[in-house]
Amino acid sequence: MKAHEFVLALFLVSAIAIAGLFYYFFLSSRQAADGGGVSNPTKKRFFFFTALAVVMIILLLVTIPKSPYFLFTGENPSKVVYVAAKQYSFTLSSSAIDPQNPVSTEAIELPAGQPVEFRVTSLDVNHGFGIYNERAELVTQTQAMPGYVNRLRWEFTEPGTYNILCLEFCGAAHSFMRTTFTVK
Amino acid sequence: MTTLSLKKITSAWIITILALFVLAIAFGITMRFNQGANINLDPAKFYSLLTTHGVTMIGIWAVAGMVAVNYLLARYVPVSTSLNVFAFILTVVGVVMLWVTTFIGHFHAAWTFLYPLPFYVAWEKWATPVFLLGLGVLGIGWFVWAVGMMLQILKKYSLRHTFAWQHLTTKHDVAVETPPFILITTVSLIGIIVCLLAAVVLLVLFFAEYFSSGSFVNDPLLMKNLTYFFGHTLANESLYLGLATLYELMPEVSGRPKFKTTWYVALGWNCTMVFVLTAFFHHLYMDFVQPVGFQMIGQLASYFASLPAAAVTAFSVMVLVFKNPIKWSLTNILFFLGVVGWLIGGVGALIDSTVSNNIFLHNTLWVPAHFHTYNAMGNVLFSLAFFNWAANEFVGNQNETKSYSLKIVLLLIGGFGFVLMFYFAGAYSVPRRYSVYPQEFTSAALLASAGAWFACIYLVVILWMFFDIVKKCFKVFSPSY
Numbered sequence A: 001m002k003a004h005e006f007v008l009a010l011f012l013v014s015a016i017a018i019a020g021l022f023y024y025f026f027l028s029s030r031q032a033a034d035g036g037g038v039s040n041p042t043k044k045r046f047f048f049f050t051a052l053a054v055v056m057i058i059l060l061l062v063t064i065p066k067s068p069y070f071l072f073t074g075e076n077p078s079k080v081v082y083v084a085a086k087q088y089s090f091t092l093s094s095s096a097i098d099p100q101n102p103v104s105t106e107a108i109e110l111p112a113g114q115p116v117e118f119r120v121t122s123l124d125v126n127h128g129f130g131i132y133n134e135r136a137e138l139v140t141q142t143q144a145m146p147g148y149v150n151r152l153r154w155e156f157t158e159p160g161t162y163n164i165l166c167l168e169f170c171g172a173a174h175s176f177m178r179t180t181f182t183v184k
Numbered sequence B: 001m002t003t004l005s006l007k008k009i010t011s012a013w014i015i016t017i018l019a020l021f022v023l024a025i026a027f028g029i030t031m032r033f034n035q036g037a038n039i040n041l042d043p044a045k046f047y048s049l050l051t052t053h054g055v056t057m058i059g060i061w062a063v064a065g066m067v068a069v070n071y072l073l074a075r076y077v078p079v080s081t082s083l084n085v086f087a088f089i090l091t092v093v094g095v096v097m098l099w100v101t102t103f104i105g106h107f108h109a110a111w112t113f114l115y116p117l118p119f120y121v122a123w124e125k126w127a128t129p130v131f132l133l134g135l136g137v138l139g140i141g142w143f144v145w146a147v148g149m150m151l152q153i154l155k156k157y158s159l160r161h162t163f164a165w166q167h168l169t170t171k172h173d174v175a176v177e178t179p180p181f182i183l184i185t186t187v188s189l190i191g192i193i194v195c196l197l198a199a200v201v202l203l204v205l206f207f208a209e210y211f212s213s214g215s216f217v218n219d220p221l222l223m224k225n226l227t228y229f230f231g232h233t234l235a236n237e238s239l240y241l242g243l244a245t246l247y248e249l250m251p252e253v254s255g256r257p258k259f260k261t262t263w264y265v266a267l268g269w270n271c272t273m274v275f276v277l278t279a280f281f282h283h284l285y286m287d288f289v290q291p292v293g294f295q296m297i298g299q300l301a302s303y304f305a306s307l308p309a310a311a312v313t314a315f316s317v318m319v320l321v322f323k324n325p326i327k328w329s330l331t332n333i334l335f336f337l338g339v340v341g342w343l344i345g346g347v348g349a350l351i352d353s354t355v356s357n358n359i360f361l362h363n364t365l366w367v368p369a370h371f372h373t374y375n376a377m378g379n380v381l382f383s384l385a386f387f388n389w390a391a392n393e394f395v396g397n398q399n400e401t402k403s404y405s406l407k408i409v410l411l412l413i414g415g416f417g418f419v420l421m422f423y424f425a426g427a428y429s430v431p432r433r434y435s436v437y438p439q440e441f442t443s444a445a446l447l448a449s450a451g452a453w454f455a456c457i458y459l460v461v462i463l464w465m466f467f468d469i470v471k472k473c474f475k476v477f478s479p480s481y
């Protein structure tokens, strides 16, 4: 199962479990008489709390190492792409971009199976840099912020045409701000 | 003591908040139909609606929590009606200013007005300063009011007692018991005061640049941190104010003994107070220039902020209800369902606050999915529970005879149907804040239309409750009351 589907399934199962549990609590109160209630609530609370804490710590230990900040850090990117965002278009270039005159030099082609690096900035407001594959799934992203350069490293496994969409609200034409590149 | 003037100002708040709520939902439905391609708005118009919807919703539900807490606080300490009225006037003035900028001035930089977007003027020139001033007016009203309430609490309870620290000692004889309501109200008010201070700094920095004509330029990363510190904290503290109300009223209307402050309640809420102030870092996960330490704190705090709150509150509500005879009424059903919505939204939030998921969920519709769950199906229900209770209180009758099951069923279908369409779209990478969807997102428009129709069902229930509640609220203004 892909990560997108996994989180959706995880969410739905948890939501249904919570709803079911509370519905059960609700029903249990309908025929209850005085003197009922939870037996030994302090002990149960302790177990509930401990179980929850343990689950969270495991989740933290499993997920934190997968954070983007720790990915491909020891490797040398085989290609660097410079990105400058500006209302409402992206400039992509394989050499550094002149902020006074941002021009895309050529169509960008990236190798599959090798780490590449995007150096992303903005020349006006905050923008987003979201990379979508051919099935319109968000693969990875970073923000394009004026005055800063975010370095996004990624290794594409599938060749094809990728779309870049703006993922930070930047004004009226935000949803039309996009470009493409290819992976071979 | 609950005076007539307190009832009057509380009524005025309830009527105003519900009226604004109905309008803001209507704007939300309009946006969703536009995303569903059922209607076709000019993008600037869409984003003006988005700005109005966001700022209005965040505003009314933050202030609704304060209204409820202020009303109930009168049971413990004297509260100032004039501060309450002052906050009301400033809120109305602030909201009018904001709506003027969006509807007449076409301002559309979203309620987060992320620096430097407000300076890239694509609307009337005056709209930017008036929008920022409008926020300032709201902020001043709430700040003064929150500080006023805090000072009243501190007149009666020492600092140690307001935070219930005496419950954390091993000695079992606690001379003064801090009511849970006082503890949670304190924790929330402190959070509100802190985040409003951050808002003041943010606004000052904006105006400094605005008036410097180019000689002073802000740092975008600092401004982003401040923006989300303010926005995230405000939204969360609103929820905690709702929980304070729940702790005070839910056992009472259920005919059960009051909640008590025990060591774990005290510990849980003290931890929440600290964690919630650093959880906002999760809004900047995709800014890789942010120090990695902050990113890690973001995930840790997001996880652990939910632990005490969930373990303490959800468990307490379970203990209250489970196999106990409860006098169910619309009021406590709303509290109960609010807890369910809050928890379900919390799961969505937790998934998104995991950095390795955030990389494909950040700024997709997953974000509005989870925050609408714990707002529209959580915090709003806490406030509606209070409104319903207060309206019954005003007419002196808590024993409603009318059946409420149809309302509840429709509310659940409409509310959860609406947010579910966001979750599906979010999981399938559809971006948030898009006025229309690019064609590669083949089902996004369909999900949007479906969401809009579900929201219409939700709106019908809200209108229904609106009339019931407002009718009772108007009674306190009649001369014969």
Ligand code: HEM
Pocket: B025, B027, B028, B029, B031, B032, B050, B051, B053, B054, B055, B057, B058, B061, B110, B111, B112, B368, B372, B375, B376, B380, B418, B431, B432, B433, B434, B455, B458, B459
């Ligand atoms: C059923 C009622 C509601 C409807 C139909 C609705 C609809 C919407 C829609 C369509 C969006 C834009 C989503 C996007 O594409 O990014 C939105 C955003 C938002 N809504 Fe709601 N909403 C409702 C209730 C609420 C409530 C109760 C709150 C309470 C806090 C709320 C707060 C917000 C906020 C803060 C935003 C973000 C605005 C932004 O992105 O700048 N909404 N809503």
Ligand SMILES: [Cu+2]
Pocket: A085, A087, A088, A126, A127, A128, A166, A167, A168, A169, A170, A174, A177
């Ligand atoms: Cu953009």
